[in-house]
Amino acid sequence: MVDLEPHRNADELVRRLTDALGPRGVSTDAHELEPLITDWRGRWKGATPVLVKPASTAEAAAAVSICSAMGFPMTPQGGNSGLVNGGVPYGEVLISMRRMDKVREVDPLNDSMILEAGVILTRAQETAAAHGRFFPLSLGAEGVATIGGLVSTNAGGVAVLRYGMMRDLVLGIEAVLPDGRIWNGLRGLRKDNTGYDLKHLFIGGEGTLGVVTAASLKLFPAPALRQTAWAVVGSCEDAVACLALAKAYTGGAVTGFELIPAFGLDLVMKHIPGVRDPLPSSAPWRVLMEISLARPEGARDVIEGCLGAAAEAGLISDAVIAESEAQARMLWKIRENIAVAERAHGKALKHDVSVPVSRLPEFMSRAEGLVRRLAPGADIIAFGHVGDGNMHYNVTPPPGADQDAFLEGEGLIVSRAVHDLVCDLNGSISAEHGIGRLKRDELAARKSPVEMDMMRAIKAALDPRGLMNPGRVL
Numbered sequence: 001m002v003d004l005e006p007h008r009n010a011d012e013l014v015r016r017l018t019d020a021l022g023p024r025g026v027s028t029d030a031h032e033l034e035p036l037i038t039d040w041r042g043r044w045k046g047a048t049p050v051l052v053k054p055a056s057t058a059e060a061a062a063a064v065s066i067c068s069a070m071g072f073p074m075t076p077q078g079g080n081s082g083l084v085n086g087g088v089p090y091g092e093v094l095i096s097m098r099r100m101d102k103v104r105e106v107d108p109l110n111d112s113m114i115l116e117a118g119v120i121l122t123r124a125q126e127t128a129a130a131h132g133r134f135f136p137l138s139l140g141a142e143g144v145a146t147i148g149g150l151v152s153t154n155a156g157g158v159a160v161l162r163y164g165m166m167r168d169l170v171l172g173i174e175a176v177l178p179d180g181r182i183w184n185g186l187r188g189l190r191k192d193n194t195g196y197d198l199k200h201l202f203i204g205g206e207g208t209l210g211v212v213t214a215a216s217l218k219l220f221p222a223p224a225l226r227q228t229a230w231a232v233v234g235s236c237e238d239a240v241a242c243l244a245l246a247k248a249y250t251g252g253a254v255t256g257f258e259l260i261p262a263f264g265l266d267l268v269m270k271h272i273p274g275v276r277d278p279l280p281s282s283a284p285w286r287v288l289m290e291i292s293l294a295r296p297e298g299a300r301d302v303i304e305g306c307l308g309a310a311a312e313a314g315l316i317s318d319a320v321i322a323e324s325e326a327q328a329r330m331l332w333k334i335r336e337n338i339a340v341a342e343r344a345h346g347k348a349l350k351h352d353v354s355v356p357v358s359r360l361p362e363f364m365s366r367a368e369g370l371v372r373r374l375a376p377g378a379d380i381i382a383f384g385h386v387g388d389g390n391m392h393y394n395v396t397p398p399p400g401a402d403q404d405a406f407l408e409g410e411g412l413i414v415s416r417a418v419h420d421l422v423c424d425l426n427g428s429i430s431a432e433h434g435i436g437r438l439k440r441d442e443l444a445a446r447k448s449p450v451e452m453d454m455m456r457a458i459k460a461a462l463d464p465r466g467l468m469n470p471g472r473v474l
């Protein structure tokens with residue numbers, strides 16, 4: 001690993017970078033740097049000798065070549081919405097990809113598009129829609145998260161159940177390697193069995209193997225009709241059973257199935273303007289379900305029949321179907337703002353975990369027992385993607401407690417216990433947010449030595465001097 005102490009030749013670095021990228025491509029302005037060296041939750045603050053803002057792949061390659069030649073470590077960054085402290089620099093040169101925001105190509109007949117790394121997810125969705133296609137990735141940070149960040153964290157979100165994670169949506173990658181060489185792997189092919197599939201190293205690579213500069217992404221037919229429903233549920237068991245019923249009833253047309261705790265709903269209503277409870281109830285859980293159908297005919301019957309069957313089976317006690325796009329958006333607004341409301345409520349211990357869907361109820365009840373025992377009075381905000389077995393099992397300190405002391409003290413014991421439980425259930429300690437700096441030690445402690453050796457061998461082969469996002473993941 002390289003030395004992260006401030007380098008004496010930083011002035012020379014800035015001079016060379018400015019020569020290569022021009023003044024718009026380089027900054028040391030403290031006001032501009034401030035939001036980029038602080039993470040989304042305001043929990044971590046880093047530092048950087050210089051911010052680099054390439055506007056093209058050639059500029060990104062030039063910047064990386066210069067940093068590499070001078071031995072400066074680098075941290076790539078997109079929207080800085082990552083939640084595992086992976087994109088905030090700690091002495092590294094910060095490479096912000098936001099200026100690389102071109103739509104290079106849309107090929108509707110091939111159902112693909114090529115976007116640069118800095119394109120924001122909402123724009124990717126709009127670009128697909130403008131061509132009569134659908135790009136299914138959707139998540140709470142979609143107004144800021146970039147294609148490069150989404151690729152590099154293998155982002156998930158609310159439509160994984162039907163369309164998969166980013167890994168399933170990427171056809172090809174263009175990247176700058178740690179030594180400054182450009183790899184153009186932007187193939188728009190569904191079939192390509194020509195040796196190792198290298199793009200998968202960069203998907204979920206969290207910027208440790210290079211800078212992703214563009215991606216070729218899969219497009220889908222736009223669903224003719226989406227129906228969104230909100231249901232009141234008495235337990236996690238009922239939610240999981242309702243999911244199975246909905247998948248069978250709709251012939252696999254469920255595109256989203258999210259679990260929302262009553263406490264999370266209360267927080268959203270408290271902190272987000274204009275949100276009200278769609279179906280007031282004292283029940284502990286709500287389910288937000290979306291089904292997508294190729295034809296509009298009979299769609300209403302499908303969702304009504306599905307909810308009716310769930311009610312008959314005693315799985316839901318009440319339900320409402322969105323009557324318009326605006327109503328559907330309002331329901332999704334609740335789900336997407338839980339993390340935002342949680343942030344307003346307090347600093348949280350975040351557990352982005354997954355277990356087999358069938359074991360989710362067991363996880364929820366055992367995890368609650370652990371938190372109640374280890375951190376009495378703490379609030380549990382557990383929500384997320386039931387359909388993927390992925391829960392955001394977050395815990396905020398007891399009211400009145402010193403939040404930082406909690407996170408660094410008993411919170412660590414809670415996290416270890418939650419992760420032990422996840423492993424006991426054959427789950428994952430990072431379902432979709434990645435490892436970053438936050439879970440690096442956990443990863444090393446929980447992966448098998450063989451798996452860690454293979455990962456380190458890949459890192460050493462592509463980045464022998466450890467210059468690219470050091471201290472993240474490995």
Ligand SMILES: Cc1cc2nc3c(=O)[nH]c(=O)nc-3n(C[C@H](O)[C@H](O)[C@H](O)COP(=O)(O)OP(=O)(O)OC[C@H]3O[C@@H](n4cnc5c(N)ncnc54)[C@H](O)[C@@H]3O)c2cc1C
Nearest residue numbers: 078079080081082086087140146148149150155156207212
């Ligand atoms: C409110 C909220 C809701 C969220 N919901 C979800 C969710 O449902 N599902 C989910 O998966 N995530 C979710 N996230 C997490 C986050 O949005 C994703 O991790 C997203 O992919 C990060 O994109 P970004 O552009 O902000 O990346 P950044 O935060 O800038 O970077 C993330 C990581 O990728 C690396 N990186 C960024 N760009 C590049 C690049 N071009 N080349 C190489 N490495 C790069 C960084 O070094 C860092 O390690 C949520 C976050 C928030 C704040």
